[in-house]
Amino acid sequence: MRKNYLLTPGPTPLPPQISEAMSRPIIHHRTPQFQAILKEAAEGLKHVFQTKNDVFILASSGTGAMEAAVINLLSSGDTAISVEGGKFGERWTEICQAYGINCDVIKVQWGKALEPSAIESRVQNAKSKVKAVFVTLCETSTGVATDIEAIGKILKDTEAVLVVDAISGLGAIPCSTDAWFCDVVVSGSQKGLMLPPGLGFISVSPKAWKLIENSKSPKYYFDLKQAKKAWDKTDTPFTPAITLIIALNEALAMMRQDGLENIFARHKKMAEATRKAVKALGLELFAPDASSDAVTAVKVPAGIDGEKLVKTMRDTYGVTIAGGQSELKGKVFRIAHMGFIEEFDIIAGIACLEKVLAQLGFKFSLGKGVAAAQEEFLKK
Numbered sequence: 001m002r003k004n005y006l007l008t009p010g011p012t013p014l015p016p017q018i019s020e021a022m023s024r025p026i027i028h029h030r031t032p033q034f035q036a037i038l039k040e041a042a043e044g045l046k047h048v049f050q051t052k053n054d055v056f057i058l059a060s061s062g063t064g065a066m067e068a069a070v071i072n073l074l075s076s077g078d079t080a081i082s083v084e085g086g087k088f089g090e091r092w093t094e095i096c097q098a099y100g101i102n103c104d105v106i107k108v109q110w111g112k113a114l115e116p117s118a119i120e121s122r123v124q125n126a127k128s129k130v131k132a133v134f135v136t137l138c139e140t141s142t143g144v145a146t147d148i149e150a151i152g153k154i155l156k157d158t159e160a161v162l163v164v165d166a167i168s169g170l171g172a173i174p175c176s177t178d179a180w181f182c183d184v185v186v187s188g189s190q191k192g193l194m195l196p197p198g199l200g201f202i203s204v205s206p207k208a209w210k211l212i213e214n215s216k217s218p219k220y221y222f223d224l225k226q227a228k229k230a231w232d233k234t235d236t237p238f239t240p241a242i243t244l245i246i247a248l249n250e251a252l253a254m255m256r257q258d259g260l261e262n263i264f265a266r267h268k269k270m271a272e273a274t275r276k277a278v279k280a281l282g283l284e285l286f287a288p289d290a291s292s293d294a295v296t297a298v299k300v301p302a303g304i305d306g307e308k309l310v311k312t313m314r315d316t317y318g319v320t321i322a323g324g325q326s327e328l329k330g331k332v333f334r335i336a337h338m339g340f341i342e343e344f345d346i347i348a349g350i351a352c353l354e355k356v357l358a359q360l361g362f363k364f365s366l367g368k369g370v371a372a373a374q375e376e377f378l379k380k
């Protein structure tokens with residue numbers, strides 16, 4: 001018998017109401033019954049994205065929504081800026097390159113935060129007009145949160161649109177689409193929204209629609225003009241992921257009931273307890289100056305095999321955390337506290353981390369991490 005704990009930055013655990021919603025009999029999508037569901041989803045997404053703009057639902061993982069953003073906004077030969085501070089920032093550059101977009105890359109040291117003024121100078125000094133700036137709300141590979149609000153202020157009076165990858169972070173940490181002047185925000189279902197993978201989301205501002213009107217990139221499945229035509233009639237151009245959208249409404253209702261501010265405060269608490277716990281064990285945060293409240297990256301201490309640590313926690317004890325990606329493979333491990341996670345999930349995760357660290361020969365006093373987390377949770 002094995003009880004599993006999922007502490008990864010996507011997928012995240014499913015609340016029972018969501019699993020139940022997905023077990024209901026399938027219905028047809030071109031029906032008044034499904035239209036009512038779609039209408040509810042459209043409203044609920046606006047609430048979570050904190051926007052008046054349409055938020056389209058795509059049957060794809062988050063990367064599909066990223067690709068939709070690039071191909072709908074831009075054309076081959078256009079200039080854009082991408083911010084690369086980790087694996088997912090790099091994805092923006094790769095998608096742009098796949099479609100012939102000239103991507104001016106702002107490299108940020110992994111684990112550090114972007115200095116927003118870097119964007120201001122790049123936009124001002126660019127040889128050709130910058131049409132879009134691609135950034136990442138929470139860089140899942142490093143656990144860094146970006147100051148999107150500051151970037152929005154810089155770009156709002158320029159011609160460039162601000163495109164935010166909020167795949168990791170939406171519904172967990174603040175992302176105020178309209179108040180922060182984000183033109184396009186993309187997300188996915190399997191993180192803060194507490195659903196299985198399979199839905200992509202994309203919000204589009206009036207400023208972004210102007211670019212979309214002129215984009216010549218090839219597109220078919222992810223053509224947002226087609227999506228809008230259907231959306232205006234509360235419909236989708238292709239068969240939607242019906243079951244996932246029904247489950248989405250459960251998640252959106254739960255989030256409305258909890259209230260976004262309470263949800264953000266809960267994530268902050270989970271993150272703070274996790275950070276305090278690992279520090280109490282003598283471990284170092286990978287991104288101490290710009291920690292995201294959605295996922296915590298921790299440096300693997302000297303002499304410990306980081307991959308073995310993650311593998312043993314998962315395969316021997318059923319506690320799944322994430323290892324490092326790309327250049328951070330074996331160098332960091334990541335504990336997510338995103339979505340349907342509460343204090344005893346964190347305590348179980350920290351307890352397991354302690355057990356395996358002890359087995360691997362790391363010297364620390366057993367129980368100190370759990371105690372630090374408990375102390376944090378005891379605070380109001």
Ligand SMILES: Cc1ncc(COP(=O)(O)O)c(C=O)c1O
Nearest residue numbers: 061062063088138140167168188
């Ligand atoms: C910040 C960020 N961007 C993009 C992605 C890619 O999303 P997906 O795997 O849903 O395509 C992820 C997934 O981990 C992510 O965390």
